[in-house]
Amino acid sequence: MKSLFWIIPLLTAAIGMAIGYVLGRKAREARQSGEARSLSASYARLQEELEACRHQLETANSEAVRPDIPFDYKAAKADFGVTVHQDDLKIIEGIGPKIESLFHNYDIKTWRALAGTPVAKCQEVLDSGGDRYKIHDPSSWPMQARMAYENKWKELRRWQDEHLHGKL
Numbered sequence: 001m002k003s004l005f006w007i008i009p010l011l012t013a014a015i016g017m018a019i020g021y022v023l024g025r026k027a028r029e030a031r032q033s034g035e036a037r038s039l040s041a042s043y044a045r046l047q048e049e050l051e052a053c054r055h056q057l058e059t060a061n062s063e064a065v066r067p068d069i070p071f072d073y074k075a076a077k078a079d080f081g082v083t084v085h086q087d088d089l090k091i092i093e094g095i096g097p098k099i100e101s102l103f104h105n106y107d108i109k110t111w112r113a114l115a116g117t118p119v120a121k122c123q124e125v126l127d128s129g130g131d132r133y134k135i136h137d138p139s140s141w142p143m144q145a146r147m148a149y150e151n152k153w154k155e156l157r158r159w160q161d162e163h164l165h166g167k168l
Contacts, residue, residue, distance in 0.1 A: 072151040079153035080121045087111055092144045094136055102129045114145035 076084035084091055087110040094139040102125050108114050114122075122138035140163070147156040 069150055072153075075151055076148075076153050079157050089114060089145070091148055091156075092141050093163070094138070094141065098129070099126070099133065102126065102133075111145040111149035114151050115142050116164065117142055117145075 049137060066145055071086040073086070074083060081092070089095050089103055089109075089111070091116070095103075103109070103114065105128070106121075106125050108125070119139050119142060122141055126133040126136055140159075143157070144156060147153075147159070149155060
Protein backbone atom coordinates (compact mmCIF):
# COMPACT_ATOMS: atom_id res chain seq x y z
CA MET A 1 0.00 0.00 0.00
CA LYS A 2 2.90 2.33 0.74
CA SER A 3 4.19 1.87 -2.74
CA LEU A 4 0.81 2.94 -4.11
CA PHE A 5 1.21 6.41 -2.59
CA TRP A 6 4.44 7.00 -4.54
CA ILE A 7 3.03 5.71 -7.81
CA ILE A 8 0.07 8.12 -7.89
CA PRO A 9 2.21 11.33 -7.64
CA LEU A 10 4.72 9.94 -10.15
CA LEU A 11 1.94 8.97 -12.53
CA THR A 12 0.29 12.38 -12.12
CA ALA A 13 3.63 14.14 -12.73
CA ALA A 14 4.29 12.03 -15.84
CA ILE A 15 0.82 12.75 -17.24
CA GLY A 16 1.24 16.47 -16.45
CA MET A 17 4.62 16.55 -18.18
CA ALA A 18 3.21 14.81 -21.25
CA ILE A 19 0.29 17.23 -21.45
CA GLY A 20 2.65 20.21 -20.92
CA TYR A 21 4.99 18.93 -23.63
CA VAL A 22 2.16 18.48 -26.14
CA LEU A 23 0.64 21.90 -25.39
CA GLY A 24 4.04 23.62 -25.51
CA ARG A 25 4.90 21.95 -28.79
CA LYS A 26 1.61 23.02 -30.38
CA ALA A 27 2.11 26.59 -29.17
CA ARG A 28 5.68 26.66 -30.53
CA GLU A 29 4.54 25.24 -33.88
CA ALA A 30 1.77 27.83 -34.10
CA ARG A 31 4.21 30.62 -33.30
CA GLN A 32 6.76 29.33 -35.86
CA SER A 33 4.15 28.92 -38.58
CA GLY A 34 2.99 32.49 -37.95
CA GLU A 35 6.58 33.71 -38.28
CA ALA A 36 7.03 31.63 -41.43
CA ARG A 37 3.90 33.12 -42.99
CA SER A 38 5.10 36.59 -42.08
CA LEU A 39 8.55 35.95 -43.55
CA SER A 40 7.05 34.44 -46.71
CA ALA A 41 4.85 37.49 -47.22
CA SER A 42 7.81 39.78 -46.62
CA TYR A 43 9.95 37.80 -49.06
CA ALA A 44 7.27 37.95 -51.75
CA ARG A 45 6.91 41.72 -51.27
CA LEU A 46 10.69 42.21 -51.53
CA GLN A 47 10.83 40.06 -54.69
CA GLU A 48 8.14 42.25 -56.28
CA GLU A 49 10.04 45.41 -55.32
CA LEU A 50 13.26 43.97 -56.75
CA GLU A 51 11.59 43.13 -60.06
CA ALA A 52 10.04 46.61 -60.20
CA CYS A 53 13.47 48.18 -59.60
CA ARG A 54 15.06 46.00 -62.28
CA HIS A 55 12.35 47.00 -64.73
CA GLN A 56 12.82 50.69 -63.90
CA LEU A 57 16.58 50.38 -64.36
CA GLU A 58 16.24 48.69 -67.74
CA THR A 59 13.68 51.26 -68.86
CA ALA A 60 15.90 54.12 -67.69
CA ASN A 61 18.93 52.64 -69.46
CA SER A 62 17.13 52.22 -72.76
CA GLU A 63 15.29 55.57 -72.71
CA ALA A 64 18.11 57.75 -71.42
CA VAL A 65 20.21 57.57 -74.60
CA ARG A 66 19.91 60.90 -76.37
CA PRO A 67 19.40 60.74 -80.14
CA ASP A 68 22.03 61.55 -82.77
CA ILE A 69 24.99 63.15 -81.05
CA PRO A 70 27.81 63.89 -83.50
CA PHE A 71 31.12 62.13 -82.75
CA ASP A 72 33.87 64.48 -81.56
CA TYR A 73 37.02 62.60 -82.61
CA LYS A 74 39.30 65.53 -81.65
CA ALA A 75 38.14 65.49 -78.03
CA ALA A 76 38.45 61.70 -77.94
CA LYS A 77 42.01 61.83 -79.24
CA ALA A 78 42.91 64.62 -76.81
CA ASP A 79 41.65 62.67 -73.79
CA PHE A 80 42.71 59.15 -74.78
CA GLY A 81 45.94 60.07 -76.56
CA VAL A 82 45.14 57.79 -79.51
CA THR A 83 42.85 58.02 -82.48
CA VAL A 84 39.43 56.74 -81.48
CA HIS A 85 37.20 55.47 -84.27
CA GLN A 86 33.50 56.11 -84.05
CA ASP A 87 31.50 53.25 -82.52
CA ASP A 88 34.62 51.21 -81.73
CA LEU A 89 33.34 49.04 -78.88
CA LYS A 90 36.91 48.17 -77.88
CA ILE A 91 37.23 51.62 -76.28
CA ILE A 92 34.99 50.22 -73.53
CA GLU A 93 37.07 48.81 -70.68
CA GLY A 94 36.68 45.03 -70.75
CA ILE A 95 35.69 44.66 -74.40
CA GLY A 96 38.28 43.29 -76.79
CA PRO A 97 38.08 42.23 -80.44
CA LYS A 98 36.44 38.86 -79.74
CA ILE A 99 33.80 40.27 -77.42
CA GLU A 100 33.18 43.06 -79.92
CA SER A 101 32.49 40.42 -82.59
CA LEU A 102 30.03 38.71 -80.22
CA PHE A 103 28.15 41.99 -79.87
CA HIS A 104 28.20 42.46 -83.64
CA ASN A 105 26.58 39.01 -83.96
CA TYR A 106 23.71 40.37 -81.87
CA ASP A 107 23.52 43.51 -84.06
CA ILE A 108 24.97 45.71 -81.31
CA LYS A 109 27.51 47.65 -83.35
CA THR A 110 27.40 51.20 -82.00
CA TRP A 111 27.97 52.95 -78.70
CA ARG A 112 24.36 54.10 -78.81
CA ALA A 113 23.10 50.53 -79.22
CA LEU A 114 25.32 49.26 -76.39
CA ALA A 115 24.27 52.18 -74.15
CA GLY A 116 20.64 51.13 -74.58
CA THR A 117 21.32 47.45 -73.96
CA PRO A 118 20.37 46.06 -70.54
CA VAL A 119 23.17 44.41 -68.57
CA ALA A 120 21.25 41.12 -68.69
CA LYS A 121 21.39 41.22 -72.50
CA CYS A 122 25.14 41.97 -72.36
CA GLN A 123 25.55 38.92 -70.14
CA GLU A 124 23.54 36.87 -72.64
CA VAL A 125 25.91 37.99 -75.43
CA LEU A 126 28.90 36.93 -73.32
CA ASP A 127 27.30 33.59 -72.48
CA SER A 128 26.84 32.91 -76.18
CA GLY A 129 30.63 32.89 -76.54
CA GLY A 130 31.12 30.02 -74.12
CA ASP A 131 32.84 29.43 -70.81
CA ARG A 132 35.95 31.44 -71.55
CA TYR A 133 33.93 34.68 -71.29
CA LYS A 134 32.56 33.93 -67.81
CA ILE A 135 35.30 35.99 -66.14
CA HIS A 136 34.06 39.20 -67.78
CA ASP A 137 31.69 41.55 -65.97
CA PRO A 138 29.49 43.59 -68.36
CA SER A 139 27.74 45.60 -65.64
CA SER A 140 29.51 48.87 -66.56
CA TRP A 141 29.57 48.48 -70.34
CA PRO A 142 26.28 50.28 -71.13
CA MET A 143 27.32 53.17 -68.87
CA GLN A 144 30.74 53.45 -70.53
CA ALA A 145 29.13 53.25 -73.97
CA ARG A 146 26.78 56.07 -73.01
CA MET A 147 29.73 58.24 -72.00
CA ALA A 148 31.46 57.49 -75.31
CA TYR A 149 28.28 58.17 -77.31
CA GLU A 150 27.73 61.47 -75.50
CA ASN A 151 31.38 62.52 -76.04
CA LYS A 152 32.11 62.55 -72.32
CA TRP A 153 35.69 61.49 -72.93
CA LYS A 154 37.23 63.00 -69.80
CA GLU A 155 34.63 61.31 -67.59
CA LEU A 156 35.09 58.00 -69.41
CA ARG A 157 38.86 58.15 -69.12
CA ARG A 158 38.69 59.08 -65.43
CA TRP A 159 36.18 56.31 -64.74
CA GLN A 160 38.33 53.73 -66.51
CA ASP A 161 41.41 54.86 -64.60
CA GLU A 162 39.60 54.63 -61.26
CA HIS A 163 38.04 51.19 -61.80
CA LEU A 164 39.89 47.92 -62.05
CA HIS A 165 39.18 46.35 -65.43
CA GLY A 166 35.84 48.14 -65.80
CA LYS A 167 34.21 46.52 -62.77
CA LEU A 168 31.77 48.49 -60.67
